[in-house]
Amino acid sequence: MLLEVEELTAGYGDIRVIEDVSFSLGSGELLAVLGPNGSGKSTLVKAVMGLATVHSGRILFRGEDVTRLKPHEKARRGMVYVPQMNNVFERLTVRENLIMAGYTIGDELQDRIEEVLELLPPLRRLMGRKAWTLSGGERQMLALAMALVRSPELLILDEPTASLAPPVAEKIIGLIAQIRESEDVGIILVEQNAKLALSISDEALLMVSGKQVYMGDANKLLSRSDLSSLYLGVRS
Amino acid sequence: MAELFSFLLGLAAFYSIYQMLALSLNLEYGYGGLPNFGKVMFFAGGAFVTGALLTRLVALSPGAPPDMVWDVSKFKIYNTLLATRGSGYLATNPLLALTLFALMLILGAGVGALLGILASYPAVRLREDYLGVTLIVSGELLRIVARNYEPLVCGTLGVSVPNLFAWAGTYSELIKVGSMVAVSTATVLLINIMVNSPYGRALRAMRDQEAAAASLGKDVVLLKIKTLAVGSAIAGAAGSMYAMYLGAVVADEFTPLKTFIVWLMVVMGGAGNNAGACLGALTYIGIDRALTLFKHLIPLPFDVNYLYYTVMGVALILLLMYRPEGILPERPGRLYATTEISSDSRGGQAAPH
Amino acid sequence: MNVVLDALAFSNIIVLSSIGLTLTYITLKVPNFAHGDLVTIGAYTALAAARLLGITPYAAIPLAFIASGMAALASYYLVYRPLDRRGAGIVTLMIASMSTEVILRASLHIFADVMTTSTKSYWRGFLFREEGGQLTSYIVVSTITAILIIISLYLFLHRTKYGVALRAAVENPSLASAIGIDVDKARAVSWLIAGGLAGVAGVFMPFRTPTDPETGWALLLRMFAASVLGGLDAVFGAVIGGYVIGLSEVLGIYLLSGPPLNLSTAYRPAIPFAILVILLLIAPRGLSGVEWRRLLSRMSRGVVRSG
Ligand SMILES: Nc1ncnc2c1ncn2[C@@H]1O[C@H](COP(=O)(O)OP(=O)(O)O)[C@@H](O)[C@H]1O
Ligand SMILES: [Mg+2]
Numbered sequence: 001m002l003l004e005v006e007e008l009t010a011g012y013g014d015i016r017v018i019e020d021v022s023f024s025l026g027s028g029e030l031l032a033v034l035g036p037n038g039s040g041k042s043t044l045v046k047a048v049m050g051l052a053t054v055h056s057g058r059i060l061f062r063g064e065d066v067t068r069l070k071p072h073e074k075a076r077r078g079m080v081y082v083p084q085m086n087n088v089f090e091r092l093t094v095r096e097n098l099i100m101a102g103y104t105i106g107d108e109l110q111d112r113i114e115e116v117l118e119l120l121p122p123l124r125r126l127m128g129r130k131a132w133t134l135s136g137g138e139r140q141m142l143a144l145a146m147a148l149v150r151s152p153e154l155l156i157l158d159e160p161t162a163s164l165a166p167p168v169a170e171k172i173i174g175l176i177a178q179i180r181e182s183e184d185v186g187i188i189l190v191e192q193n194a195k196l197a198l199s200i201s202d203e204a205l206l207m208v209s210g211k212q213v214y215m216g217d218a219n220k221l222l223s224r225s226d227l228s229s230l231y232l233g234v235r236s
Numbered sequence: 237m238a239e240l241f242s243f244l245l246g247l248a249a250f251y252s253i254y255q256m257l258a259l260s261l262n263l264e265y266g267y268g269g270l271p272n273f274g275k276v277m278f279f280a281g282g283a284f285v286t287g288a289l290l291t292r293l294v295a296l297s298p299g300a301p302p303d304m305v306w307d308v309s310k311f312k313i314y315n316t317l318l319a320t321r322g323s324g325y326l327a328t329n330p331l332l333a334l335t336l337f338a339l340m341l342i343l344g345a346g347v348g349a350l351l352g353i354l355a356s357y358p359a360v361r362l363r364e365d366y367l368g369v370t371l372i373v374s375g376e377l378l379r380i381v382a383r384n385y386e387p388l389v390c391g392t393l394g395v396s397v398p399n400l401f402a403w404a405g406t407y408s409e410l411i412k413v414g415s416m417v418a419v420s421t422a423t424v425l426l427i428n429i430m431v432n433s434p435y436g437r438a439l440r441a442m443r444d445q446e447a448a449a450a451s452l453g454k455d456v457v458l459l460k461i462k463t464l465a466v467g468s469a470i471a472g473a474a475g476s477m478y479a480m481y482l483g484a485v486v487a488d489e490f491t492p493l494k495t496f497i498v499w500l501m502v503v504m505g506g507a508g509n510n511a512g513a514c515l516g517a518l519t520y521i522g523i524d525r526a527l528t529l530f531k532h533l534i535p536l537p538f539d540v541n542y543l544y545y546t547v548m549g550v551a552l553i554l555l556l557m558y559r560p561e562g563i564l565p566e567r568p569g570r571l572y573a574t575t576e577i578s579s580d581s582r583g584g585q586a587a588p589h
Numbered sequence: 590m591n592v593v594l595d596a597l598a599f600s601n602i603i604v605l606s607s608i609g610l611t612l613t614y615i616t617l618k619v620p621n622f623a624h625g626d627l628v629t630i631g632a633y634t635a636l637a638a639a640r641l642l643g644i645t646p647y648a649a650i651p652l653a654f655i656a657s658g659m660a661a662l663a664s665y666y667l668v669y670r671p672l673d674r675r676g677a678g679i680v681t682l683m684i685a686s687m688s689t690e691v692i693l694r695a696s697l698h699i700f701a702d703v704m705t706t707s708t709k710s711y712w713r714g715f716l717f718r719e720e721g722g723q724l725t726s727y728i729v730v731s732t733i734t735a736i737l738i739i740i741s742l743y744l745f746l747h748r749t750k751y752g753v754a755l756r757a758a759v760e761n762p763s764l765a766s767a768i769g770i771d772v773d774k775a776r777a778v779s780w781l782i783a784g785g786l787a788g789v790a791g792v793f794m795p796f797r798t799p800t801d802p803e804t805g806w807a808l809l810l811r812m813f814a815a816s817v818l819g820g821l822d823a824v825f826g827a828v829i830g831g832y833v834i835g836l837s838e839v840l841g842i843y844l845l846s847g848p849p850l851n852l853s854t855a856y857r858p859a860i861p862f863a864i865l866v867i868l869l870l871i872a873p874r875g876l877s878g879v880e881w882r883r884l885l886s887r888m889s890r891g892v893v894r895s896g
Contacts, residue, residue, distance in 0.1 A: 013676055051763050075769035083764060089757045099750065100757045104769040146768065271680045273687065358869060364679045365620050366817070366869055372622065373810045377862050384855035496691050499684055538702035542695040549692035553668055553685050557675060 001063070002027045002186040003048070003154055008057035010047035016055060017043040018210045025203075027153070030180055030187045032197040032218060035207035041190045042084055044207065045156050048188075049081040050074050061154065076104050080152035084159045084190070087143040090132035094123060094142055097131055101146030109149070116148045119178070137168040144175065148183075155179070158190045169193065173200060198222060242409070243529055249413045249481050251521045252420030256474035257494075258501040258513040259427050260467040266507035266566070267431055268463045269443030271364050274355065274371025275498045277378050278468035280490035281351045282344030282475025284382055287389040287397060287485030290340055291315055294322030294398045297332070308387045315395050319483070322398035330403040337400045340476045341419065348472015352464040359464055360457045372492055382487035394486030397479050416477055423470055427510060430466070439463060440508075493545070500552050506562025515563060520548070592843045594728050598797055600835025601731040602628075605738065605790035606808065607815035607827040607834075609783030613661070614821050615759045616776045617669055619682040624812060626693035627657040627784050629805030631791020633697065636715055636800075640708065646717050646792050647730060653788035661784020664689050665777055690806070697802035714799040727796040734793075738786065739828055746824065755779060810858055811838065814865040834861050 004024040011017035018040040025031050033041050046052040048059055050071040059067045066074055075081075089097050098116075102109040117124050120141050126134065134142060140160050147155055157176065161169035177200045180187055191197035198204060204221045206214035214221055221227065257279060264270040292305050295318040304310050304318065311318075326333040358370045382388050389395045401412040430436055442456055479485045497520060505516025527544055534540050555562070606628050613621045631653035638649035668685050677685075704712040717727075746752040758765040758775035766772045787805075794800055794808075815834040819826025838860045845852045 049767060051767065070771075071763070071766035072769050072771050075767055081767045083767065086761055086764060089760050089764065091760050092753065092757060096753050096757075100753060100765075100770070101768050103750070103754055150768070265680075271683065273683065358866075362869060365614075365618065365683065368683050369620050369813050369817075370866065370869055373813065373862060373865065376807075376810060377858060380855070380858055384853055492687070493691060496687050499687065503684060537706040538699045542698045542702075545695040546692050546699070549688040549695070552688040553672075556677065556681050556685055556688075557671055560675075560677075560681065 001025070002029075002061070003188075004058075004060040005048060006058045006060070008044070008047060008059065009055040010043060010052050010057070011055065012043075013053055016210070017052075018047070018207070020057075021205075021207075021212045022057075023203075023205055023212075023215050025154070025186045025188065027184055027186050028180070029203065030176075030189060030201045032194075032201035032204045033188060033190045033207065034192075034194050034197065034204055034221075037192070039207040040210040041207050042158055043210075045081065045158055045188060045190055049079065049156065051081075075150075078151075078153035079156070080147045080150050080154065081156040082143045082147050082158060082160065084162060087158075088131040088134075088139055088146065090130070092131060093127070094129055094131060094134070095127045097142060097146055098149055101149045105150065112149050112151065116145045119148065119175070119182075120145050136164055137172075140164060140168075140172055144172070148179065151183070152185050154186050154188070156188045156190075159192060160189075161191065161193060161196065169196065173197070176200065243525065245409055245413045247521060247525045249416055250525060251518055252413075252416040253474050253478050253481070254498070254501065254517040254521055255420050255514055256423050256470050256477075257498045258505070258517040259423060259510060260470040260474075261498050261502050262507060262510060262513040263427055263431070263439075263470075264463055264467040266502060266509065266513065267436060267443065268439045268460070270359060270460060270463060270467075271368060272355075272371060272464070272467065273368040273492075273495060273499075274375040275471060276490050276492055276494040277355075277371065277375035278348045278351050278471035279475040279478070279494060280375070280378055280382070280487075281347040281468075282472030282477075283479040283485050283490065284378075284389055284475075284487075285343050285347045285472075286340045286476040286479040287395045288387075289343065290336065290397050290480070291319045291322060291395060293336065294319075294326060298322075298325040308390075312386060312390045312393060315390060319396035319398040323400075323402045326398060326400060327402035333400045333403055337415065337480065340480060341473045344476025345469040345473040348475070349465045349469035351472070352466075352468025353461060355468065356461040356464040360460050372495070375490070375492060375495065379487055379490050382490075389485045389487055392486075392488065394484050397483050397485060399483060400480055412481065416481060419473070419477060423473075424510065424514070427470075431510070435459075435462075496552075497548075500548055502562075503552060503555055503560075504562055506564040506566060508566030509562070509564050512562050512564035512566075592840065594725060595797065596836045596839035598728040598731055598793065599839050600832045601735040602790045602793050603808070603811050603815050603835040604735055604828050604831030605793075606787045607812045607819070607831045608739075608742065608824060609661075609786040610812045611816045611819065611821060611824050611827040612779050612783040612786075614816065615824070616779045617673060617682060618679065619669065619686055620813070620821075621664075621689075621783075622683075622686045622809065623664060623690040623693050624783075624787055625805035625807065625809035626690060626697065627661055627787035627805070628791040628794060628808055629697055629800070629802060630657045630660050630693070631788030632794045632800045632804070633700065633712075633791075633802075634788065635717070635792040636712070636795065637704070639717070640710070646795070650734070650789055650792050653792045654785035655788070657788025657791065658781045658785035660693065661780045661787070662777060664693075665780040670773070670776075694802055694806055701802050713801040715795055715801075716799050717795045727793060731793040731796075734789065738789065739825070742782075743825065807858075810865070811835070811861045814861040814868075817865060817868055834864065837861075837864065 001024050006022050008021045009016060009019045021044055023031065033044065035041050043052050047054050050069055054067055058065060061074070061077060061079060066077065089100060092100065098113050099109065102112060105112060122138070123141055123145055126138060131139070131142060144160065160176070161172050164172065173196050176187065176189060179185065189197055189201060198218045198221065201218045203216065204214065204218040205212060206221065206227060214224065214227055257275060261272060261275055264272045295305050298321070300318055300321070304314050355371060355374070358367055362370065383392050399408065401408045404411040431439070438459055442459055501516035501520050502513050504519060505514065506512025524544070527540060531540050536543070606624060610621060610624045613624070634653040634656040635646040635649040638644050638652050639646055668689055669682065672682060672685055701712040746756055754765070754770045755775045755778060758770050758772045759779065762772045791805065794804060798804060811834050815830035816827050817830070818833055819828065819830030838857055841860045842854050842857045846854045
């Protein structure tokens, strides 16, 4: 198993936001994390990454207990996380951002950046720009590129399509599907747009008010009319 | 015995001054969330106005030569003499002396309030960090002006202040300190009434959630101005009292170290709790006075006060880490207490006496 | 001419220390009130090196860097990091900053007193006198040092991977840690460099002012004015801010103390203070916070319209 999360309870300081969340993810799989705003999706993935306080539970990465590791130690083991907000360094140029993303990579960094630019050609002409001058779609592309530079084994994406125009969002989702094809990687995709996310995912985890109300096959979730109409905005 | 008595008198005197300072900071920061890192400036304001006026006023009454009073180069030399003569004159006129005592407190409070209103201009506009910097350097600038502008408090030499309680003869010290304790206690009562009034509730609402306070229709800006004016008036009166107690005002005493001490008292005692602020003041002053008493017995190649400051600095940092709520924490839930009974019962307990 | 040179020397000290003040500000968003005392530590290190080891103050620059750098590092590890971990807010950090300042300054007083009694020579109000009567050599040395430090700091922060990582870590700590940067170490390095630069500034201080444990503290006002002028979040803004503040103070008081005003030179600090207050009230984010492009375009549009 690539990632196993066991009865995770987490929050911020003394505050508990999510309770008893369990799931596992294998290499090559894509897990969609769905749920209404404020249901704790971001908190869940932050806790997995070590950026939120874990109160109880365990996180295993490739069988190793990483629950108490610091974020940068997890990052160095191949766990890659793209936050929902502030996911690029605004004061650095696009090139500096990509170099930073490959902070832990040695000599192959240049080659990796080249490979990633093959996948995301529009970034090529933006290399010298400061990141704060990018448009929303360009930013998400850069954030994605920064994740890919690091050849992730586990890729966690927190709402990569939030506040993007629908065609741009579809393009990003398409890219994510492409990544799953071409790389040996497990992906956790946090999404508001359930339909879009479920169209490319194997499994789905539905969060409501900090609790896990569904974990299992993505297609079956859509057929659960009680959940899908209430929380996913999907009419069956 | 006599030594113990004078030690206790000194303790009571310094305590009543610092209690006022601690309470004023507690009002601003503990209740209102306004971090005043320039406390010493308002304290100095009251001390300076007392130093600048009291000796001159008293000297003029028995008819000292006016040039000795108004010519700065002469006043610089003769102010101690004038103060001593003034004390003698006032010894025969207790009513005038007490009137002057009250007048100086009011003047000190007035100057403090004025400086407070001035300080509220940046306070409503700047973030905490910029505000802290502004207030700390403003206080330093006031000190620098005072030590260089000789007509104020005779520059670096300082100015002597007459004893307003000489009329009490052998009881002079006792009555002086007694009056100070009375003023300080009145402040405690005043602040307790204030924080338990609707004003106090608005203040805490502002601290806990500025946006919410504003949406409740409270004028946050006006509240800040008012609070800084009141807090600074109290600090100014304390400064005036400090000048009259010590019988001298020296500009260079008013360094940011005083601000630090007051913060220490409030954080140690418990911000947002008046009893805590008073307890903090008592603890600090108690140790400080004892040290002054036993200083000569401690063989150190340096001034033991520096060691005390170092220890206090470490203590404050440790407090922030391990007991940020202080010895006596603010009682929880009081902001949203709906019954008047609960807020009344607090009023009685908050005073430490 | 002498005034201009003196202003330059003074500015070098302000620039070197303001860079560090800005650098520590951007790591934790706390104004380090103890930054002036780090300058004093540098001055005392140079004095101790000169008196005890018999080396020139210039040769003591690396020692001063280390001593002040270590003091800054210690305050980061012992004070700010533990508080930050406990989720302390800005006011708590500022109270801690004030406490650290008191501790450092009181310790310097103790050090000065102990050294005075144990070596039977004065460790207060000391000056570095230059041999051979070459009055201006420290002006040259301090200028060259300041320029070299600014250039190497720029190259470090913009041309090395570690430097870019440091900028990344202070801009967005959580993203930086998520891509494998040890944010804690990056902050520690920032504090070390900041303290070190203050120490270097301190070596030059006794060349122009009699120095005692309070001297660095008195510089704090200028440093803040310089940092705010340059923008508290722009490291190299502090360079411009430092020169503007330093030059305007020394040259300003030179003009004001002459006829017709004949003001006392003791009012010098009023100049950086006035600049600071005016700045805070009109452009609290410093000159870098002003949206120059928008301002310029608005002004040029205004010109077009009126023309
Ligand atoms: N840094 C934080 N500190 C305290 N509470 C937070 C923090 N971030 C989010 N929360 C709270 O945690 C809950 C879940 O938020 P989040 O995980 O961001 O939800 P989602 O990503 O599903 O929209 C919300 O109630 C939010 O207010
Ligand atoms: Mg979210």
